[in-house]
Amino acid sequence: MTAYKDLFNSNIRISLKTAINILSAYPASASTFIRLSEAMKRAEHRRSLNAACGLDVPPMMIVSTTDECNLACIGCYACERGKSADGLPAERVGEIMNEASELGVGIVLLAGGEPLLSRGWLDAMTRQAEMVGLVFTNGTLINETYRNWFAENRHIIPVLSLEGGEALTDSRRGDGVYAKAAAAMSGFRSAGVPFGVSVTVTSENINTVLTNEFVTENVDRGCRLFVFVEYVPVAEGTDTLLLTKVDKMRLSEFAAKANRRHGALFIAFPGDESQYGGCLAAGRGFIHISTGGDVEPCPFAPFSDISLREKPLKDALQSELLRVVRANHDKLTEGDGGCALWHNREWLTSLLSANK
Numbered sequence: 001m002t003a004y005k006d007l008f009n010s011n012i013r014i015s016l017k018t019a020i021n022i023l024s025a026y027p028a029s030a031s032t033f034i035r036l037s038e039a040m041k042r043a044e045h046r047r048s049l050n051a052a053c054g055l056d057v058p059p060m061m062i063v064s065t066t067d068e069c070n071l072a073c074i075g076c077y078a079c080e081r082g083k084s085a086d087g088l089p090a091e092r093v094g095e096i097m098n099e100a101s102e103l104g105v106g107i108v109l110l111a112g113g114e115p116l117l118s119r120g121w122l123d124a125m126t127r128q129a130e131m132v133g134l135v136f137t138n139g140t141l142i143n144e145t146y147r148n149w150f151a152e153n154r155h156i157i158p159v160l161s162l163e164g165g166e167a168l169t170d171s172r173r174g175d176g177v178y179a180k181a182a183a184a185m186s187g188f189r190s191a192g193v194p195f196g197v198s199v200t201v202t203s204e205n206i207n208t209v210l211t212n213e214f215v216t217e218n219v220d221r222g223c224r225l226f227v228f229v230e231y232v233p234v235a236e237g238t239d240t241l242l243l244t245k246v247d248k249m250r251l252s253e254f255a256a257k258a259n260r261r262h263g264a265l266f267i268a269f270p271g272d273e274s275q276y277g278g279c280l281a282a283g284r285g286f287i288h289i290s291t292g293g294d295v296e297p298c299p300f301a302p303f304s305d306i307s308l309r310e311k312p313l314k315d316a317l318q319s320e321l322l323r324v325v326r327a328n329h330d331k332l333t334e335g336d337g338g339c340a341l342w343h344n345r346e347w348l349t350s351l352l353s354a355n356k
C-alpha cells in the first residue's frame with residue numbers, strides 16, 4: 001500500500017541530490033539546496049507521522065496562482081478553464097503555505113495564468129525557506145527586479161515555458177515571445193541564477209524537444225532543469241496533439257538518459273506512473289489548488305468538493321472526492337497520453353453528482 005510512497009520519497013531525495021551536484025557551480029544555490037535536502041527529510045518524517053494517523057499528505061502541491069496572463073497562447077489550459085472565482089486573499093495564501101509546510105508538503109509548483117502577476121503566492125513562497133518552489137513563468141515579464149528576487153530567494157527556481165525553438169514557441173505563444181524568454185535566460189545566466197525550462201510535449205514538437213540539440217542549446221544558456229509535460233487535450237478538437245503510448249515511453253527513456261548525460265535534471269510529468277502503481281493525483285503524490293482555492297486531484301482534472309477558502313488544508317486532504325480517487329488509482333489507466341483523470345472525467349463528474 002505505501003510502497004509507492006517510499007519510492008516517490010526516494011526519487012525526490014535522488015532528484016535533490018542530483019540538483020545539489022548540478023548546482024555546485026552556483027555556490028549560493030548549492031548551499032541552499034543542501035539545507036533544503038535536510039528540510040525535505042524533516043517534511044518526509046512529518047508526512048509519515050500523519051500517514052500513521054490515516055492522513056495522506058502529498059510531497060507536492062501545484063497551485064494555479066492566478067487566471068491573469070499577459071499572453072494568450074493557443075490551447076492554453078488556464079484559458080480553457082475560463083476565469084474562476086477571485087484569487088485567495090494574501091493572508092489566506094500565507095496560512096495555506098504554513099499549513100502545507102507543517103503537514104509535510106515539501107515542494108510547491110506555482111503556475112497560472114502568469115504567476116509573476118500574483119504577488120500573494122510569490123511573497124508567501126519567499127517566507128517558506130524550508131520548501132522548494134518552482135515558478136512556471138512565460139518569462140516575458142522577467143526584468144532586473146525579478147532577477148534579483150530569484151537571486152535573493154534561492155529556494156525558488158524560475159522555470160520558463162518553451163514549445164521548442166523560436167518558430168514553434170512563437171507560433172503558439174505569439175511573435176517575439178521566444179526572444180523575450182531567451183533574453184530572460186541570458187539575464188539569469190549573467191546574474192548566476194540557475195533556471196529551468198518547461199515544455200508541453202505534443203505530437204507536433206516531440207521530434208524537436210526530445211533531441212540533444214534542443215537540450216544542449218538550453219544547457220549552454222544556463223538551463224539546469226527540464227520539465228517535460230505530456231500534452232492533455234483539454235482544448236476541444238486537439239486530440240491530434242496527444243502523445244501515443246510509444247511517444248510516452250520515448251519521453252521517459254529520453255529523460256532517464258538525459259539525466260546521465262547533460263548536467264541538468266530532467267523530469268517527465270506525469271512520466272511513468274506505473275512504477276507508483278498508477279496516477280499520483282488526489283494526494284498520492286500531489287494535489288492541485290485552483291485560483292479560487294478549490295482543492296482538485298490534478299491541474300488537468302478541474303473537479304472539487306472542497307475549498308480552502310473555508311476549510312484548512314488538513315480537512316481538504318481528507319475530502320470524499322480525493323479519498324475515492326486515491327482508492328481507485330489502479331483503475332486510472334491512461335490510454336493514449338496525457339492525464340488518466342482527464343481520460344476518466346465522466347467518472348469524476350458522476351462522483352461529484354453522487355455526493356450532492
Ligand code: SF4
Nearest residue numbers: 069071073076113138
Ligand atoms: S503563458 Fe501560460 S497561462 Fe499565459 S496564455 Fe500562455 S499558456 Fe496560458
